Amino acid sequence: MSETEIYKSETLEHLGLVAGMFDELGIGELVDEMVPQDLSQRKVSVGQALKAMVLNGLGFANRRLYLMPEFFRNKPTQRLVGAGISPEHLNDDALCKALDTLYAFGLTELYRLRLSKARLQVTVIRKFSRRARAHPFRETL
Numbered sequence: 001m002s003e004t005e006i007y008k009s010e011t012l013e014h015l016g017l018v019a020g021m022f023d024e025l026g027i028g029e030l031v032d033e034m035v036p037q038d039l040s041q042r043k044v045s046v047g048q049a050l051k052a053m054v055l056n057g058l059g060f061a062n063r064r065l066y067l068m069p070e071f072f073r074n075k076p077t078q079r080l081v082g083a084g085i086s087p088e089h090l091n092d093d094a095l096c097k098a099l100d101t102l103y104a105f106g107l108t109e110l111y112r113l114r115l116s117k118a119r120l121q122v123t124v125i126r127k128f129s130r131r132a133r134a135h136p137f138r139e140t141l
Contacts, residue, residue: 010076018058019080022051027114028082034113035105042097043089048082049098052090055080065092 022028028047035046044052056063056071063071072080072087081090102110 011074012076012079013059015055015059015075015080018055019051022054026117027051030114030117031102031110034110035101037101042094044081044085044094044098046098046101048085049090049095050102052081052085053095053098065095068092068095 028045028051031047031050032045037046039045052068052072053065056068059071068090069087072090075087077085077087077090
C-alpha cells in the first residue's frame with residue numbers, strides 16, 4: 001500500500017518578494033556574521049529574527065511580538081525566514097532577545113557596516129557593467 005501525500009496550503013502574498021530582497025541584500029547574513037550570539041542557546045538567529053520582524057511589519061498586520069507565531073501560522077515560515085524555523089520558534093522571548101542583542105551591538109555600527117558593504121557592491125557592479133558595455137559580443141570561457 002502506498003503512502004498518501006498530505007498537501008497544505010499556505011499564504012505567501014507579497015512576503016516572498018520582501019524575504020527575497022532581504023536575502024539578496026544579505027542583511028540577515030551580515031547581522032549573523034557581525035553580531036556576537038550564542039547559536040547553541042538560540043533556535044532563531046538574530047538575523048532570522050530581524051527578518052521575521054521586517055516581514056511582520058511589511059505584512060500590513062503590525063502584530064505585537066507576542067502575536068508573531070499567529071502571524072506566521074498560515075505562512076511558509078521555513079521558506080520565508082529559514083530552514084527549520086516554525087511559527088512557534090518566533091515567540092516574543094526569541095524576538096526580544098534578538099532586539100536586546102542588536103541594541104547591545106549598536107544599530108548605528110550595524111548600519112555603517114551594511115552601508116560600506118553596499119558601496120562595495122555598487123563599485124563591483126559598475127566595474128563589470130562598464131566592462132560588459134565595452135565588449136558586448138565578447139565571450140568568456
